[in-house]
Amino acid sequence: MDALSAARQIAASGLAAQAERLRVVSENLANAQSTGSTPGSDPYQRKTISFAAELDRASGGSRVTVTKIDRDPSAYPIEYAPGHQAADENGYVKMPNVNVLIEMADMSEANRSYEANLQVVKQAREMIAMTIDLMRGQ
Amino acid sequence: MQPVNLFALASQQADWLASRQAAIAGNIANVNTPGYKAVDVEPFKSVLEKKGVTLVATQKGHFGAMASQQSAGVPKLREDDRTTATLPSKNTVVMENELLKAGEVSRGFELNTAIVKAFHRMMLMSVKG
Numbered sequence: 001m002d003a004l005s006a007a008r009q010i011a012a013s014g015l016a017a018q019a020e021r022l023r024v025v026s027e028n029l030a031n032a033q034s035t036g037s038t039p040g041s042d043p044y045q046r047k048t049i050s051f052a053a054e055l056d057r058a059s060g061g062s063r064v065t066v067t068k069i070d071r072d073p074s075a076y077p078i079e080y081a082p083g084h085q086a087a088d089e090n091g092y093v094k095m096p097n098v099n100v101l102i103e104m105a106d107m108s109e110a111n112r113s114y115e116a117n118l119q120v121v122k123q124a125r126e127m128i129a130m131t132i133d134l135m136r137g138q
Numbered sequence: 139m140q141p142v143n144l145f146a147l148a149s150q151q152a153d154w155l156a157s158r159q160a161a162i163a164g165n166i167a168n169v170n171t172p173g174y175k176a177v178d179v180e181p182f183k184s185v186l187e188k189k190g191v192t193l194v195a196t197q198k199g200h201f202g203a204m205a206s207q208q209s210a211g212v213p214k215l216r217e218d219d220r221t222t223a224t225l226p227s228k229n230t231v232v233m234e235n236e237l238l239k240a241g242e243v244s245r246g247f248e249l250n251t252a253i254v255k256a257f258h259r260m261m262l263m264s265v266k267g
Contacts, residue, residue, distance in 0.1 A: 003159060050172075062167070063167060126244065127156070130247060134251055
């Protein structure tokens with residue numbers, strides 16, 4: 001595979017990875033207030049995503065893959081709400097361990113990385129178009 | 139025979155620019171990957187000066203892909219040692235530098251194709267008379 005097509009494929013893997021990351025962020029944000037339904041039960045557990053570089057034999061470059069979507073094991077914050085359906089015998093409810101500010105920062109970074117990968121795709125496409133343009137008669 | 143040499147030179151530079159684009163694409167795609175080290179190709183000047191191309195594995199497991207590329211005359215990838223502060227994740231990609239490099243590659247490629255076009259036109263002029 002020639003280098004420019006390889007560049008496009010590597011950038012495409014970057015786009016897919018960042019889109020996956022954005023999906024995880026949106027899941028976390030949507031469920032930032034999702035508690036359990038029975039008394040004392042666990043709420044929504046924040047999800048985390050991990051990337052790894054993978055050497056692609058065909059193109060000879062490093063594409064990025066999503067290794068796994070894991071759960072964040074950090075402790076749940078506790079709120080005092082005696083009437084809540086998930087309140088334990090002392091009236092405390094476990095809330096999801098999602099920090100909205102962290103998720104927003106993650107989202108803007110995913111956005112920026114996505115745009116950068118898109119730029120690489122555009123540029124590789126332009127370079128190929130320029131090369132083909134050479135054949136055009138004057 | 140001068141114009142013929144120029145076409146070979148331009149073709150070599152086009153190959154080098156395409157390899158550099160692939161390296162930049164790899165860096166940008168792996169900007170969030172823990173432990174990833176940024177790569178870049180060697181400068182075009184050293185590609186021109188080199189007569190024999192030696193095989194050096196810069197990353198473990200790269201040898202297979204690099205071997206086939208070396209025989210085609212494409213410059214080897216080297217680990218980019220111009221790193222700034224190292225992040226806790228040991229990732230050395232600086233997004234801004236990658237985008238600047240991408241801009242350089244794009245301009246270089248435009249210049250390359252423009253030169254080839256111009257000389258092709260001149261050759262046709264001399265042939266047609």
